[in-house]
Amino acid sequence: MQSNSHGHVDEAVISTIAQCCNKDVSEIRLDHSLANDLDVDSILFLELLFALEERFGFQMDVDDLHPEKFRSVQSVIRFVAGKIAA
Amino acid sequence: MNSLRPFRLQQVQSMNELSYFFRQYPRTDRGVFETRRGNTRYVSYAELIESAKELSALWDKLKLRDRFIAVLWMEQSIECMRTMMAVVLAGGIPVPMHPFSSFTDIVRIAKETEAEMVILPKDKYLPVSQSAIQIDIDHAYVIACESGKLLRTPLSDVISFGLKRTYTPPQETAVIFMSSGSTGTPKGIMLSDRNILSNVASIQSYVDLQNDDRVLLFKSLGYCSSITGEWLSALFAGCNLQLTESFMHPFEMIRFIKEHETTFMCTVPSVLMPLVKSDKWDQEDVASLRKMTIVGGPMPSEGLLQLSDRMPSVELMPSYGLTEASPRVSYLPGSELRHRPDSVGIPVKDVDICIVQGGREVLAGESGEIVVRGPNVMLGYYNKPESTAEKLNELGLHTSDIGYLDGDGYLYVTGRKDNAINIGGHTIYPETTERILQDFAGVHEAAVTGVPDDVWGEKMVAFIAFQDPSSSLDELIRYIKQHLQPLFRPRAYFLVERDGLPKTAVGKLNRAALRSMAKEWGNAK
Numbered sequence: 235m236q237s238n239s240h241g242h243v244d245e246a247v248i249s250t251i252a253q254c255c256n257k258d259v260s261e262i263r264l265d266h267s268l269a270n271d272l273d274v275d276s277i278l279f280l281e282l283l284f285a286l287e288e289r290f291g292f293q294m295d296v297d298d299l300h301p302e303k304f305r306s307v308q309s310v311i312r313f314v315a316g317k318i319a320a
Numbered sequence: 321m322n323s324l325r326p327f328r329l330q331q332v333q334s335m336n337e338l339s340y341f342f343r344q345y346p347r348t349d350r351g352v353f354e355t356r357r358g359n360t361r362y363v364s365y366a367e368l369i370e371s372a373k374e375l376s377a378l379w380d381k382l383k384l385r386d387r388f389i390a391v392l393w394m395e396q397s398i399e400c401m402r403t404m405m406a407v408v409l410a411g412g413i414p415v416p417m418h419p420f421s422s423f424t425d426i427v428r429i430a431k432e433t434e435a436e437m438v439i440l441p442k443d444k445y446l447p448v449s450q451s452a453i454q455i456d457i458d459h460a461y462v463i464a465c466e467s468g469k470l471l472r473t474p475l476s477d478v479i480s481f482g483l484k485r486t487y488t489p490p491q492e493t494a495v496i497f498m499s500s501g502s503t504g505t506p507k508g509i510m511l512s513d514r515n516i517l518s519n520v521a522s523i524q525s526y527v528d529l530q531n532d533d534r535v536l537l538f539k540s541l542g543y544c545s546s547i548t549g550e551w552l553s554a555l556f557a558g559c560n561l562q563l564t565e566s567f568m569h570p571f572e573m574i575r576f577i578k579e580h581e582t583t584f585m586c587t588v589p590s591v592l593m594p595l596v597k598s599d600k601w602d603q604e605d606v607a608s609l610r611k612m613t614i615v616g617g618p619m620p621s622e623g624l625l626q627l628s629d630r631m632p633s634v635e636l637m638p639s640y641g642l643t644e645a646s647p648r649v650s651y652l653p654g655s656e657l658r659h660r661p662d663s664v665g666i667p668v669k670d671v672d673i674c675i676v677q678g679g680r681e682v683l684a685g686e687s688g689e690i691v692v693r694g695p696n697v698m699l700g701y702y703n704k705p706e707s708t709a710e711k712l713n714e715l716g717l718h719t720s721d722i723g724y725l726d727g728d729g730y731l732y733v734t735g736r737k738d739n740a741i742n743i744g745g746h747t748i749y750p751e752t753t754e755r756i757l758q759d760f761a762g763v764h765e766a767a768v769t770g771v772p773d774d775v776w777g778e779k780m781v782a783f784i785a786f787q788d789p790s791s792s793l794d795e796l797i798r799y800i801k802q803h804l805q806p807l808f809r810p811r812a813y814f815l816v817e818r819d820g821l822p823k824t825a826v827g828k829l830n831r832a833a834l835r836s837m838a839k840e841w842g843n844a845k
Contacts, residue, residue, distance in 0.1 A: 256797060275806035277744075279568055280594065280775070293600050296578075299571045 243290075243318065247311045250289050254282045264308040272307075279304070286310075292317040337513035338494045339408045342369055345555050350531065354398045355564040355580070363398050365555060372405035375468040379410050379437075382461060385482060387491060388412045390437035391430045393444060393465065394541040395419035396563050401541070401551070403439050403465050412437065413489065415496045415508065418542035420805055423448050429498055430457050433508060433702060434485050436474075439463045445471055459483050487703035496702055497544045497643050500749050500808075508702030509643045511544065518695035519646040520552045522668035526637070526651050527611060529557035529584060534608075536562045536576065536585040544643045545615055549586050570594045574601045581608035586639075588616035588745035589623070593775040596623045596630070603631055611635045613651065616745020617777045618733060621661035628657055640664035640733060642747075644717055646696040649673065650731050663730040670694050673731055675724055676715055687724045689737055692717040739831050741770035742777045746807050750780075750831075753810065756803045757782060762791035767821050768810055769834045771842050781838045782810035785818050814841050 252259045255272045268274040274282060287293055292314075303313045351364035363371075390407040394400045394416040407414040415433055417426055423444055430438045438460045445462060449472070462472035473479065489496065494513040498506045529535065537550040554561040562580055567573045570591050576582065592614065595601065612634055614624075619638060628636050635654035641647035650673060652665030667673045674681045677688030693716035700708035711718050720740065723733040740747045750768045757766035764787040770778035784796065793813055800809050822833035 256794075273801045275809070276566075276568060277776070277806050277809075277811070283569065284594075293598055294569070294571060295600050296571045296574050296605060299569045299575070301568070 243315050244311050246289060247286070247314050248307065250285050251282065251307060251310065254278055254285055262307060264306070264311075266307045268304060268306065268310070286314055290314055290318050292320075336408065336411065336494060337517060339411075341513075341517055341552070342372070342405050342408065342555075345558060346370075347558055350558055350560050352398055352401065352561045352563055353534075353580070354396075355562065355576070356397070360580075361398070368398070368402060369405065372402045372409055375402060375406035376410035378468050379406070379463075384410065384412065384436055384461075386411050387489070387493070388436040389415060389433050389489075389496070390439060391415045391417060391426060391433060391435045391460075392439040393417050393419065393421060393426060393441060395441075396537065396539075396541060396565055398563065399465055401563075403468070404541075406468070407437070407439075408494070413493050413496055415498065416542050416547070417498065418540045420540070421542070427457055429506065429508075430460055432506075433496065434483060434487070435460050436483060437461045437463060439465045440471075441465050442471070489702060490699050493699060495544075495547070497542070499643055500747065500752050507704060507707060509544075510699040510702055511643075511646050512699055515646040515696050515698060516544075516548055516552070518670060519548050519648055519668075520556050522670055522694075522696065523549055523553050523648050524556055525669040526653070527553065527584065527613065529553060529559050531558040533557065533559040533583045533610070534562055534581060535559060536564070536580075536582040538564045538566055538573070538576075539586070540566065544647045545586070545641065548646055549613065549615070549648065567591070571598075571601070574605050577609055578605045578607075583608055583610045584612070585609070586613040586615055589614060589619035590744035590776045592619060592627055593623055596626050603633070606631050606634060609634045611637065611654075614638045615641060615647075617742045618662075618664075620774070624657070624661050638664050640731060642719055642721075644698045644711065644719070645671075645692050645694075646698070648696070649690075649692050649719075652730075656730070660726070660730055663726070663732050665731060666729055667694075667731075671696060672716070673725065674715070676718070679715075681715070684725050684727050684729075687722060687734065690719045690721045690723045690731070690733065691715050692719060739769075741768075741780055743770070743780060743807055744776045748780070748807060753780065753782070753800075753804060753808050756800060756808075757784065757796070759803075760796050760799050762787055763796070764818055765821055767829050767831075767834055769831065769838045771835075771838045779812070780808075780810045781812045781814065781842065783814050783816050783821055783834065783837070785816050785820055787818075812842065814838075 248262050249259050252262050266272055303309055346366040346369050348364050348366040351362060353360055353362050390412045392403055392414055404414045438457055442464050458475045459478050460474055464471050489510050492512040493510045494516055495511050496508045498508055500506055535550050535554040537546055539546045562582060636657055637651050637654055639648060639651040641649045648668050649671055650665045650667050652663055671694035674691050675688040676691045682688050697717045720737040721733050722735040722737055723731055725731055739750050753768045754766055757763055765785040768780050768782045771781055773779040822830040824830045
């Protein structure tokens, strides 16, 4: 069951990222770097956070904003999974 | 005590006033705390000026012209501050460039300003110098900003006979700031020592920094506002400066304030609006903060008042300005925030504001162009006499901002006279982006405009007519990312037919119609 719910989060995070970056879900890989591969700039980054908050119904905490948490697609998935499990 | 010491314009001819200003405040017990990737280091103002003197002495042997021009890549670091001071001490005119500027941007500006010196971090220069790309800056010394050492010398006849300039800025030019221009090419805004230092004094007279304040500076030092409003104001008041990289998210700012006990800062609405929307921080996180100036465009009054409720001990002071005015023009005193949250306040000390319509000043309540007079008004644009004449006349500096004064003399900014879009406090001309869009093979016609946005003030949207309907929008977007900084990139694209852009009777783009179209299409999306 655990893996099922994770799989669901994975897909939803990837589709949110794809939407923000104007890309197709199939173009997004787990090891993609947000900045280097997906061209997430400072403006897009904020948009992405807003979109994730809205989609998954959590709010960022002041201590959440560590760059390593948002380096790759995989790390964003891990972050979101952590937020909704909390 | 130190904070109240009046600044006196110096008399020595051979030294510029800004250089004198730097030397006048060599405190050993105050200085700059630089925080990068979690590590903080400290340099006192006295050490900073000494090390800038050493650096400028290194350049003596280059025998540069008095008032030489130095284009410098400025990140928020002690080294870059030192480099800029060294240029000033050596008698040069710095042209500070944003840290997000590409190597190409820097070379272009160096060519346009006929700079004698280009100062770059090694990692920006070396990869290019070792590649096959021709570097078209044969007229300048290229210097490493970390060490101050030479990376490249100009052609030998430039060294022997000096550079033949097509334009020389007025002798009193102290700093040149680059800004985006309405023709799509950047403009160099020439400010004098007096422009800058009078504005430092005007700002200090309302922010009233004390020598125990801690001033946060995280905005790019490529902005006049960062240099006048934070760096020089902190130096003038004799208080510490907290220098750090730009924040990716407003929460990083909250955490910084909490950890470093910031007491004063200046920011833009797009940083504050996400804070208004979040309840994940509270008053205690910003307990150290005393004052905050808000610049770079109107903050929605509702958001402003909510923010004030959330941080009641902080005096919020919306302010108005533009680089051409060094930059501060007006501020709203904290005591007026509840009464006039939509206003950007009253003129700063020594500055006058009037509203002009049809070449004449109008009465309170009437709308027109905001015109500024005072010692802060720029000398002009670098080598652009026509643009200068359009902006400066006997009435003062024409800001291209539209607004009105109320019966008590409070200023309200309501719009723009030209096509500029305000994105997160940056004045962006659509032409800059349109030029790049049009360069893309397959684009028949392109136009961009702004749509209102809660967080950013405005957002840029693009209308594209492809020559061939099979052209790929994805490729165009990729091309845009390669050629334009984030702020200049459209955030939404609408495809139109070949003759689908609204035109005026004489066949020019109808920008007013384009704006309404963007609103409609955006809502329908």
